Amino acid sequence: MRIIACLNGDRRPGSHPALPVSLDQMTEDAHSAVDAGATDLHVHPRGPDGAESLDPQVVSTLMERLRKDGPQVPVSLTTALSAESDPVRRYDLVQRWASPALPDSVTVNLHEAGSVDLVRLLNDRRVDVEAGLWTADATRILIATGITVSAVLIEPTQVGVEDARDNADTILAxxxxxxxxxxxLLHGADATAWPMLEAALAAGTDVRIGLEDTLRLPDGTEAESNADLVARASEMVSAAA
Structure with missing residues (x-):
């Protein structure tokens, strides 16, 4: 079972004292998360201003740094429209990512405009794609188009735990x-992060945790860091084995 550490997501700089946004912070955090039990990393690249970015130079610099100084585990990057709101510009940016510094995989949210074309571009570039399924309709897109993806991410975005479980069950069905x-892989966000991690363990899927998904431990106290969150998830995985 994979334990993916999602280090930062689309959270704004300063939203948590330990949120990593600089290259040094992301590299150090990657080591700490892996030491705590993470098998993989998921990162939202950040530009010099700390904002999300899919700019080829930003992506290359991040991947080169992680490959040189980071832990030697698979790294996935986002392609979410939160990082680039224009689907046409997003396609162009990803198309210009430099081959020597491509990530091991990327996530593509299938409910977003331009997602199917983006998946096909990444297929052509031999980058593994993990399909983000937020809704039943996104799942139907995956099934109907027959696009090539290496894994599916079941990502209910409902605020309430029961609503999130119902959505996840629909997608799984x-x-x-x-x-x-x-x-x-099944995961939630904020109030649903830990309940969805427990559901993932019950369903036997991969799990994900990190400051992208929640700032708090299962008891509601604020987590100190990504490593703090990963260590707790790792304990839960071991207990369920």
């Missing part, structure tokens, strides 16, 4: 009906 056997 659609995948099962289509006999989709690709690896799955």
């Amino acid at each position: 659609l995948l099962d009906k289509a006999k989709d056997r690709r690896p799955r």
Whole structure:
């Protein structure tokens, strides 16, 4: 079972004292998260101002640094429209990512405009794609288009735990009906982060945790860092094994 550490997401700089946004911070945090039990990393690249960026230079600089100084584990990057709101410009930026510094994989949210074309571009560039499924309709897009993805990320965005569980169950049922056997990862956000991690353990899917998904530990206290969150998730994974 993979434990993916999602280091920063689209959270604003300063939203948590330990949120990593600079290259030094992301590299140091990557080591700490892996030492705490993470098997993989998921990162939202940040420009010099700390804002999300898919700019080729930003991506190359980040990947070169992580490959040189970071832990030697798979790294996925986002392509979310939160990082570049224009789907056409997003496609152009990703198309210009430098081959020597490509990530191991990227996440593509299938409900977003231009997502199918972006997946096909990444397929051509031989970059693994993990399909982000926020809704039943996004799941139907995955099934109907037959696009090539290496894994599916079931990501209910509902605020309430029961609503999130219902959405996740719907997505899982659609995948099962289509006999989709690709690896799955289930996760929530904020109030649903830990309940969805428990549901992932029960379903036998990969898990994800980090400051992108929640700033708090299961008991509601503020986490000190990504490593703090990963260590707790790792304990839960071990207990469920």
